[in-house]
Amino acid sequence: MLRALFTSLFLATAASAAQPPNIVFIFCDDLAYQAMSCYGDHRKLLETPNMDRLAKEGMRFDRCLVTNSICGPSRAVIQTGKYSHANGFYNNSNSKFDSSQPTFPKVMHEKGYQMAMIGKWHLMTDPVGYDYWNVLPGQGVYYNPPMIDNGKPVKYDGYTTDIIGDLTLDWLQKRDKTKPFMMMCQHKAPHREWEPPSRYLGFDKDRVYEEPETLFDSYSGRSKAVSDHDMGIDRTMTDRDTKLVAPNNLTPEQKKAWDAYYEPRNAKYREAAPAGRDLVKWRYQRYMHDYLACVKAVDDNVGRVLDYLDKEGLTENTVVMLSSDQGFYLGEHGWFDKRWIFEESLRTPFLVRWPGVIKPGTVNNKIVSLIDFASTFLDIAQCPNLPDVHGRSLVPLFKGEEPADWRKSLYYHYYEYPVPHRVRPHYGVITDRYKLIHYYKPDVDDWELMDREKDPLETKSFYNDPAYAETVKELKAEILRLQAEVKETMPPPRFTHGNKAFDGEVNPPVQEQPKGKGAGKKKGAAKKAE
Structure with missing residues (x-):
């Protein structure tokens, strides 16, 4: 009997060693590289020790760029490895993901991977190719979120970032341990309206954050397209954004903690009644407290996942990747949000740890993109690539190779x-x-x-x-x-x-984007499309 037990353990160990790597993909919404200490922003906005751990133990990419800087389209790009015009998901206003098209989770699932999707999905259709999914409807909320558990409406009490962390760990513990897995842990945070968890209200002790050099950018000499925007700290931020109005879905206990922090400060604001540049400065400081507190909660939950992998002996055979659907403006050019081809919204953070493959502490400056992620997942999983993809596997870069034909430019x-x-x-x-x-x-x-x-x-x-x-x-x-x-x-x-x-008569007529049910919406559409 003892011999049979040892034989069983040996076979299980051998099978595990032969398995392709597990993949944990931690994906944030609107996470600015400037807010991560491993990227070294001169303002030193926040310490993110758990994200930094991935950079120290793996590879930090400094030129990971997006192809369409907005939430839903970036997620569709990752699923398909194709640009927006090819996968059909152009924008958040009237696009719906065509789940019948080839996607990487379908291939990995067919090849024996357990696939899980937890958190923000935002593609207007149910996830396909996953054994388990539990996602936020639409944008989701920060507190006490409704979610959709494999098609069934559910509701949770607590803070959404922590709940997504809880659900991630729960699935990892209950998974079939005889199969390789891919966990897509996708946080809502730090998306607008940047509602911090109670534990981090006042975490910065009313620190005065250094302002970006371009906070009062005049857009002088620039296109009307740049100056005539509606995403400015000066002209666009609302009372809800700046917490002069509280969320309406807090429990009494949550509301008590919220008011204890914000109300005394809001009273001082109302008494001072700042205007003009002073109002922008006040909003910037409030924005930084709230946004960065949301990032701290994400960093906590990154740490929980890394600790679990260590505890269960999974670290050595698990690739951990952390990224975001795009970058974000933290006051640069007077903006919040994303969308532009300019650096803060074009460039997204990207960290990868793969023990035994990636040399710890490596920095990569090649132009890579979310368009490459599908091919990379499939390559790691030893699966065939998708047909007609626009990206390519990043595995050679992970291994320290420098392909001679690597891209020198990217289309946006x-x-x-x-x-x-x-x-x-x-x-x-x-x-x-x-x-x-x-x-x-x-x-x-x-x-x-x-x-x-x-x-x-x-x-x-x-x-x-x-x-x-x-x-x-x-x-x-x-x-x-x-x-x-x-x-x-x-x-x-x-x-x-x-x-x-110059001769430009070399291209066919414009391909118009599809018109869906949301086309032509005016009032109220902005909120939905965020």
Whole structure:
């Protein structure tokens, strides 16, 4: 009997060793790299020890870029490995994910992986390809959230970030331990309206945060598309955003803690009645407290997952990846939110730990993207890739290799307009140094050229500078090449630069985005689309 037991244990150990790696994918909503201490923002906004642990024990990517800086589209990109125009999910206003198309979870599930999706889904259809899913409806709420547990409506008491952490650990404990798994733990935080957990109200002891250099950006010399926005701390933040109004779904105990922190401070605000620049400064400080407190709660729950993997002996055979659907503005250019091709919203954090494969403490500066994640998951899982994907596996980069044919540029396209933030549709190309951008409708037809080497804060366009004429020509040609590569058709670019004209008659007519039930909504649509 004892011999049989040892034989059984040996076989189980051998099977485990032969298994492809497990994958834990921790995905946040609107997580700014500036808020993570491992990215070293000069403002030193927050310490994130658990996220930092992933960077120290794995690889930090410094140029992970998105292809359409908005929540739902980024999630669709990850599921499919395809740009928005190819997967059909363009925006948060009137898009619905086509779950019949090929996705990475379907392939991994078919090949024997246990697949779980917990937290924010935001694709307007039920998850497909998962053994277990428990997701927030729509955007979800920060306190006492309703959720959908494999199709069944449920409701939880507590703080949503912690609840997602609880559900993640519960599934990991109950999973079939004979199979490899992929856990997609997807947090709502730190999405607007940045409602902190009770334990972190006042965590910063009323610290005065350093303001970004461009908090009062004048947008001088820039396109109307940049100046005529509706996502400014000055013009867009509401009383709900700044906690002058409390959430309406708090329990009495939660409301008591909330009021104990906010009400004395709100009384001082009302007495001072700041206006103009003083109002922007006050809102910025309130924003930083609230946003960063939400990030602290996420960091706590990252730590809980890492501790569980250590305790259960899973660390060595589990790839842990942490990222976000896009970056976020923490006051830069006077903004919050995302959407733009500019750095703070284009660049998303990305950390990966894979013991035995990734050298600890590595920093990678290659241009990578969420478009690469599906192929990467499948490669790690030793599964065939999806057909016609636009991304490629990052596994060679994880191994420290530098493929000679790695991309030197990335195509970007944002579509949603006019709600909720009046950011004009635009497309463009990003290289290590430049961004060439075309704002193409409905009331603008402008180009801008950013030179991050000369203007890292991205406050100036060099498009009309004669010294950049050849650069503009080359980048416009690169846009055409990339559009052809991903099979997106747009109007031919207006190939002019000062008095010099270039041939642009090489592209077919515009491909209009699909019109759904939400098209044409006005009042109330902004809130839903956030």
